[in-house]
Amino acid sequence: MAKKDVRKYKIKTGVVHQGNAAILLKNKSKFPDESVDLIITSPPYADKRKKFYGSVHPSEYVDWFLPIGKELLRILKPNGSFVLNIKEHARNGERETYVIELILALKKQGWFWVEEYCWYKKNSYPGKWPNRFRDSWERCLHFTKERSFKMYQNAVKVPIGDWASKRFKSMSEKDFNRHISSTNGTLGRNVSNWLNRKKVYPHNVVVFEEEHYVSNVLEFATVCTNKNHSAVFPLELPTWFFKLFTRKGDVVLDPFIGSGTTAYAALAMGRRFIGVELNEEYVNQVNKQIELMSGVPN
Amino acid sequence: MAKKDVRKYKIKTGVVHQGNAAILLKNKSKFPDESVDLIITSPPYADKRKKFYGSVHPSEYVDWFLPIGKELLRILKPNGSFVLNIKEHARNGERETYVIELILALKKQGWFWVEEYCWYKKNSYPGKWPNRFRDSWERCLHFTKERSFKMYQNAVKVPIGDWASKRFKSMSEKDFNRHISSTNGTLGRNVSNWLNRKKVYPHNVVVFEEEHYVSNVLEFATVCTNKNHSAVFPLELPTWFFKLFTRKGDVVLDPFIGSGTTAYAALAMGRRFIGVELNEEYVNQVNKQIELMSGVPN
DNA sequence: AGCTCTTATGAATCATTGA
DNA sequence: GTCAATGATTCATAAGAGC
Numbered sequence: 139m140a141k142k143d144v145r146k147y148k149i150k151t152g153v154v155h156q157g158n159a160a161i162l163l164k165n166k167s168k169f170p171d172e173s174v175d176l177i178i179t180s181p182p183y184a185d186k187r188k189k190f191y192g193s194v195h196p197s198e199y200v201d202w203f204l205p206i207g208k209e210l211l212r213i214l215k216p217n218g219s220f221v222l223n224i225k226e227h228a229r230n231g232e233r234e235t236y237v238i239e240l241i242l243a244l245k246k247q248g249w250f251w252v253e254e255y256c257w258y259k260k261n262s263y264p265g266k267w268p269n270r271f272r273d274s275w276e277r278c279l280h281f282t283k284e285r286s287f288k289m290y291q292n293a294v295k296v297p298i299g300d301w302a303s304k305r306f307k308s309m310s311e312k313d314f315n316r317h318i319s320s321t322n323g324t325l326g327r328n329v330s331n332w333l334n335r336k337k338v339y340p341h342n343v344v345v346f347e348e349e350h351y352v353s354n355v356l357e358f359a360t361v362c363t364n365k366n367h368s369a370v371f372p373l374e375l376p377t378w379f380f381k382l383f384t385r386k387g388d389v390v391l392d393p394f395i396g397s398g399t400t401a402y403a404a405l406a407m408g409r410r411f412i413g414v415e416l417n418e419e420y421v422n423q424v425n426k427q428i429e430l431m432s433g434v435p436n
Numbered sequence: 437m438a439k440k441d442v443r444k445y446k447i448k449t450g451v452v453h454q455g456n457a458a459i460l461l462k463n464k465s466k467f468p469d470e471s472v473d474l475i476i477t478s479p480p481y482a483d484k485r486k487k488f489y490g491s492v493h494p495s496e497y498v499d500w501f502l503p504i505g506k507e508l509l510r511i512l513k514p515n516g517s518f519v520l521n522i523k524e525h526a527r528n529g530e531r532e533t534y535v536i537e538l539i540l541a542l543k544k545q546g547w548f549w550v551e552e553y554c555w556y557k558k559n560s561y562p563g564k565w566p567n568r569f570r571d572s573w574e575r576c577l578h579f580t581k582e583r584s585f586k587m588y589q590n591a592v593k594v595p596i597g598d599w600a601s602k603r604f605k606s607m608s609e610k611d612f613n614r615h616i617s618s619t620n621g622t623l624g625r626n627v628s629n630w631l632n633r634k635k636v637y638p639h640n641v642v643v644f645e646e647e648h649y650v651s652n653v654l655e656f657a658t659v660c661t662n663k664n665h666s667a668v669f670p671l672e673l674p675t676w677f678f679k680l681f682t683r684k685g686d687v688v689l690d691p692f693i694g695s696g697t698t699a700y701a702a703l704a705m706g707r708r709f710i711g712v713e714l715n716e717e718y719v720n721q722v723n724k725q726i727e728l729m730s731g732v733p734n
Numbered sequence: 735a736g737c738t739c740t741t742a743t744g745a746a747t748c749a750t751t752g753a
Numbered sequence: 754g755t756c757a758a759t760g761a762t763t764c765a766t767a768a769g770a771g772c
Contacts, residue, residue, distance in 0.1 A: 231583040233549050238536040251531050256554055256573045258653055269587060274651035275554045285529040289567060338764070339564060341572035343556050481745060526747065561746045562763035570763075571746070657766070668745060740770080751759080 163209035180370035398424035449708035461507035696722035
């Protein structure tokens, strides 16, 4: 069955489809079986205020998501990955439980819960409450279809451990160069040791030095640094997971693509993308912008 | 009922009781109702290897913990907090689910799930696997009995400074260091080193704290307090929660105190502690060390 | 003292082997 | 089949030696 679809339909990338993900993802000509290498998304959060865009009541969140999860399971390639960026809200002094309930439900649906990456947002929303601090981290839940899957760890290697970067953080660029150029200084020797050190693998806490967000100002698709937090995640987040779970030319899907961060990151990284978004303004804006950036829609 | 117990029994602190937490915590003379300001612990993790010390099978973990949770709910003061440091293992390519199931079960038991703090362990265990990176963070789950509870947010903004010397009123800090260094074992030396480090590099620590301690992500490196028995968490972890949820003289309980990190942190911070531990060696070692450090057992 | 370098070792996980 | 034990892999620290 799956193989028939793979032959019958070919996925068309480079476009954001307008519509309800739960309905649209069922379309096998747009979303053939086993046609996507990576799904990455930050779905609308549950919210008690029904009026809020895309909001779902916490008590209905799991039931709302499961039909989508089922289609994603169908669309993903057997060796692909599904990265779900989400964080439960605090309400009435407590954290909501819909996210951890969703993990259990997705497992029951057939997904492997491989890992929970922690995205550590150093510049999170300001705020002060009597019972909690600022929410500075989000879950990036990693699910797969099979126990074995594609993972390109070398692509995200970091050059050095924290101990060394801290050590040289207080040093100015001038000092740094001076020390490197000095031939007899012990620190110079140390620096060269550091430069020669092998790259190391990162761990499951993801921290970005700078975060670049796609502005949701509808008239212009602009990218800014740490100023506009209304986008769900910064370009760095999908970029990192693209490197980790895909190669150039692979297909990535974001069923809640919003202002298009996943699309722009995919373009920049040489991945083919396909998106779904309910909001027409977002859809039009992103498609227009993508066309301008890529010349001809593929 | 509760009030009767509060009057009838007075909690005796400064000691680690040897025994099974599930049984021992039922003892109302040792653990009266509403007698503890903060419970902080890192329970034995679930493990499939039955022989392993303190291990519980993942499938039995929730059922194993709930009777303990019930007693903790009884023992905690209404405005107190319960901090549970835990992280599920990865096994056969997946994360275990017993921790998130425990959250749901504890809520059903009557606990409020206020927050999930993320402890970012910079020096995590090494290793390389085809499907995951090293595990560098753990959950610090914050539960309470009531929606409103004691929280001293200002206390964690204050640098550590000179708390160590203030604590030991009958002893100068030099005496203290000499005293615990003269006792057997590496433990005293390690605690001493830690105290000295705080003293020697206050500025770095202050910057470090101010940068990170205003959010729900905590950055600590794990340190070994003892060569034979590794501490499950560093002194910084209970110390930080002591400051946040208790004041001097308050009573803190660790039902799985292990090598005694909670006790040493409590002593240093001027909190009264009470502990439970199954392993006799741990119990004897900690009680002996505590007696030496505090002069007279209280 | 201060620093540099070496060595040991951890609440780990997976693939493999054997019972 | 299921379960248990072993080896390979990896890096941030502490501790100690040497200059």
